[in-house]
Amino acid sequence: MTAEVAPPARPTPYARAVLAQARMEAKLLVRSAESLVVTLGIPLGVLVFFSSVDVLPTGDERAVEFLVPGVLAISVAATGLVAVAIQTAFERKYGVLKRLGGTPLPRWGFLTAKGLAVAAILTVQSALVVGVAALFLDWRPAGGVLALPLGVALGAVTFTAIGLLLAGSLRAEGTLAVSNALFLVLLLVSGVVFDAAALPPAVAVVGQALPVGALGEVLRVGAAGQGIAGGAVGVLAGWGIVAILIAARTFRWEP
Amino acid sequence: MPRSPDAASERPAIEVIGLAKRYGGTVAVDGLDLRVRRGETLALLGPNGAGKTTTVECCEGYRIPDAGTVRVLGLDPRRDATALRPRVGLMLQEGGVYPVARPAEVVRLFASFYADPLDPDALLERVGLDGARRTRFRDLSGGQKQRLSLALALVGRPEVVFLDEPTAGLDPAARHRTWEHLRELRTDGVTVVLTTHLLDEAEELADRVAIIDHGRLIALGTPDELTHGDRGELTFTARPGLDTVDLGAAVGVQVIEVRGGHYVVHAPNDPALVARLATWLAHHDVRLGELQAGKRSLEQVFLGLTDDAPAADPAHPDAPADPDAPADPSAPDGLRASDEVGA
Numbered sequence: 001m002t003a004e005v006a007p008p009a010r011p012t013p014y015a016r017a018v019l020a021q022a023r024m025e026a027k028l029l030v031r032s033a034e035s036l037v038v039t040l041g042i043p044l045g046v047l048v049f050f051s052s053v054d055v056l057p058t059g060d061e062r063a064v065e066f067l068v069p070g071v072l073a074i075s076v077a078a079t080g081l082v083a084v085a086i087q088t089a090f091e092r093k094y095g096v097l098k099r100l101g102g103t104p105l106p107r108w109g110f111l112t113a114k115g116l117a118v119a120a121i122l123t124v125q126s127a128l129v130v131g132v133a134a135l136f137l138d139w140r141p142a143g144g145v146l147a148l149p150l151g152v153a154l155g156a157v158t159f160t161a162i163g164l165l166l167a168g169s170l171r172a173e174g175t176l177a178v179s180n181a182l183f184l185v186l187l188l189v190s191g192v193v194f195d196a197a198a199l200p201p202a203v204a205v206v207g208q209a210l211p212v213g214a215l216g217e218v219l220r221v222g223a224a225g226q227g228i229a230g231g232a233v234g235v236l237a238g239w240g241i242v243a244i245l246i247a248a249r250t251f252r253w254e255p
Numbered sequence: 256m257p258r259s260p261d262a263a264s265e266r267p268a269i270e271v272i273g274l275a276k277r278y279g280g281t282v283a284v285d286g287l288d289l290r291v292r293r294g295e296t297l298a299l300l301g302p303n304g305a306g307k308t309t310t311v312e313c314c315e316g317y318r319i320p321d322a323g324t325v326r327v328l329g330l331d332p333r334r335d336a337t338a339l340r341p342r343v344g345l346m347l348q349e350g351g352v353y354p355v356a357r358p359a360e361v362v363r364l365f366a367s368f369y370a371d372p373l374d375p376d377a378l379l380e381r382v383g384l385d386g387a388r389r390t391r392f393r394d395l396s397g398g399q400k401q402r403l404s405l406a407l408a409l410v411g412r413p414e415v416v417f418l419d420e421p422t423a424g425l426d427p428a429a430r431h432r433t434w435e436h437l438r439e440l441r442t443d444g445v446t447v448v449l450t451t452h453l454l455d456e457a458e459e460l461a462d463r464v465a466i467i468d469h470g471r472l473i474a475l476g477t478p479d480e481l482t483h484g485d486r487g488e489l490t491f492t493a494r495p496g497l498d499t500v501d502l503g504a505a506v507g508v509q510v511i512e513v514r515g516g517h518y519v520v521h522a523p524n525d526p527a528l529v530a531r532l533a534t535w536l537a538h539h540d541v542r543l544g545e546l547q548a549g550k551r552s553l554e555q556v557f558l559g560l561t562d563d564a565p566a567a568d569p570a571h572p573d574a575p576a577d578p579d580a581p582a583d584p585s586a587p588d589g590l591r592a593s594d595e596v597g598a
Contacts, residue, residue: 010369011341020367031355091353094351094352096353099407103365103368104340104369104411105368
């Protein structure tokens with residue numbers, strides 16, 4: 001053996017690594033047809049169907065005024081909660097998380113990449129929802145240039161945290177079932193596709209305390225040009241903080 | 256990270272001292288010591304559940320040892336993970352890849368994690384996945400999945416590679432291709448630790464073989480050392496029921512019939528001994544079946560050392576009980592090593 005020379009320092013190219021990982025995450029989120037149905041199909045379907053067919057108790061507002069913020073909230077929940085939860089759960093099941101743990105990509109890099117992927121998907125989703133509403137359904141919001149994106153971003157963090165919480169603690173099949181069930185329940189009790197006044201009062205209160213309802217409220221108040229719905233922002237952020245704290249303690253990377 | 260060249264060459268690439276790990280009540284690794292030199296290829300050989308994977312996963316930083324220390328390139332696999340990961344490549348026993356991702360994408364992704372990676376396209380060609388670069392991982396054959404895992408272990412130009420059963424599920428051609436690849440790593444000075452329960456693989460690839468059973472190191476040496484040792488013996492087959500007492504007296508050492516027609520002469524290979532044996536056989540008009548002398552196969556060493564040895568022949572209950580005992584010569588003939596004389 002020849003005398004060895006200390007190898008040159010080869011620092012991990014973090015920016016390149018995180019971007020490549022984010023690109024992969026986004027590609028995989030889009031590649032799964034099932035997840036596309038949930039993340040794009042359901043929100044757009046709800047928007048177009050209920051705007052055109054007048055069956056919803058939406059109070060004296062036009063259906064579309066009511067629906068756009070609600071559908072945005074649904075999109076965020078669909079991507080953050082359902083798609084991320086399911087994808088991450090199966091990554092864990094198939095040992096992808098474990099294998100990535102053996103590379104120089106650090107955990108914060110992995111989570112950042114996931115966040116970037118969610119952000120990219122949500123940007124497309126929101127643009128589609130807002131675009132369809134504005135172009136075809138004659139939606140003219142009174143405000144929300146700042147409140148809508150900020151609300152979507154806060155919601156994305158909260159729902160992604162909830163999705164990761166499920167994915168890191170339940171089995172993959174359990175995550176699949178629970179995240180879909182949760183999504184459906186949140187959708188129904190949160191008054192995002194119809195006026196919460198139509199619900200029994202107790203259910204409406206619970207709905208407003210749940211993250212989808214809170215996000216719907218933040219977005220609706222924002223779009224109506226009424227500023228920031230402080231209480232709802234607090235509820236939403238509270239859910240996010242709790243989910244992050246629990247996920248940080250319970251998340252398991254191994255199958 | 257300050258490292259002087261001298262310190263680097265003196266320190267072993269991997270140093271495991273007193274490693275112990277249990278899962279609940281099950282002891283997986285029980286006080287294991289192991290040093291792997293830089294540039295060396297070491298095979299961890301042992302039956303299923305011997306503690307091979309646990310040992311490797313402690314070195315990879317996946318497991319926290321209950322006791323003992325593990326150093327890889329002088330670093331603690333968990334505490335110094337940030338410094339260590341860029342220099343280590345690994346292959347898990349299974350999967351670890353997104354089911355719907357394609358080999359080309361995955362190798363490119365992993366390449367982006369390292370400062371100075373191999374060229375992904377050349378690497379895919381090298382492991383024989385050129386034709387499958389756009390096939391989803393879940394649609395690859397078992398062998399293709401293994402080869403993709405190998406590519407992922409190597410793409411960062413690691414100094415140390417841990418391969419957990421790198422050829423499991425490969426057909427013979429693919430296995431040889433992988434062997435060739437691993438031999439090149441040795442030429443390049445990469446330190447390789449591979450687990451296997453294939454004896455021919457260990458003998459073929461490893462500079463040294465560590466045999467592990469019940470979480471303990473029970474033998475360590477080059478394949479030659481393990482198969483020669485001082486435990487030479489001569490085995491032969493002939494018709495059953497030879498008078499082993501008379502034969503023993505004639506050749507000067509004890510002869511045992513381990514099973515009907517299978518005989519073991521406990522003595523190092525020696526031309527005079529073979530001559531005396533042949534003379535006695537000629538005298539008694541016995542036709543020789545098979546004669547094997549000199550070194551034992553690694554398989555015989557392995558079976559003699561581990562609990563997986565076939566149960567002793569009831570007729571000779573004392574035969575294979577001690578480590579020196581002959582393995583059943585009719586055992587699978589994966590690597591009959593040496594001078595074999597057919598009749």
